[in-house]
Amino acid sequence: AQRVTQPEKLLSVFKGAPVELKCNYSYSGSPELFWYVQYSRQRLQLLLRHISRESIKGFTADLNKGETSFHLKKPFAQEEDSAMYYCALSPVSGGYNKLIFGAGTRLAVHP
Amino acid sequence: EPEVTQTPSHQVTQMGQEVILRCVPISNHLYFYWYRQILGQKVEFLVSFYNNEISEKSEIFDDQFSVERPDGSNFTLKIRSTKLEDSAMYFCAIGTGSSPLHFGNGTRLTVT
Numbered sequence: 001a002q003r004v005t006q007p008e009k010l011l012s013v014f015k016g017a018p019v020e021l022k023c024n025y026s027y028s029g030s031p032e033l034f035w036y037v038q039y040s041r042q043r044l045q046l047l048l049r050h051i052s053r054e055s056i057k058g059f060t061a062d063l064n065k066g067e068t069s070f071h072l073k074k075p076f077a078q079e080e081d082s083a084m085y086y087c088a089l090s091p092v093s094g095g096y097n098k099l100i101f102g103a104g105t106r107l108a109v110h111p
Numbered sequence: 112e113p114e115v116t117q118t119p120s121h122q123v124t125q126m127g128q129e130v131i132l133r134c135v136p137i138s139n140h141l142y143f144y145w146y147r148q149i150l151g152q153k154v155e156f157l158v159s160f161y162n163n164e165i166s167e168k169s170e171i172f173d174d175q176f177s178v179e180r181p182d183g184s185n186f187t188l189k190i191r192s193t194k195l196e197d198s199a200m201y202f203c204a205i206g207t208g209s210s211p212l213h214f215g216n217g218t219r220l221t222v223t
Contacts, residue, residue, distance in 0.1 A: 102153065
């Protein structure tokens, strides 16, 4: 079964602290993994995709196929990072990229 | 980032009424999707649409739901007879098939 698990509903940290938002997935093939962010009252925005291997707003995520994980990390959290973060999986298929989302983790960064 | 406009931003309707949610992608993307998010729950895939037909749908997308792109621009989701449990945020998304999805701001549907 295709599934994305984000075990933490809420992650609360202080400004400047390191952040790790956990994501584990279940899929028999080789999926594409994404992180989407949703700031208050705004649309879902793509933050990262695993194949691009880039760092956006200081966030990075490494795909670990052995552990089937795609944790999102940032060494020093900022208050403006406060948002909902969704890990998502796209089965590699012929032409479409339906996304399967995790339940999301709310990151709260306190001053 | 491609612009995806959804209207209305908030729709209140009575149970049993029909609603039409609209998505206007300002781009030449070929793949269209509807997702929904019930309050406090995860974002769920409803349907994907390509080349003027449904390419995949979830078990949520039953006979009460339909999608179309009648004029080659607007992409609509119709719920024929709304139920209380249809209350949710509905997100339209667009894609090219080989690139990440871009989402609209969503329509909040409240069924009373």
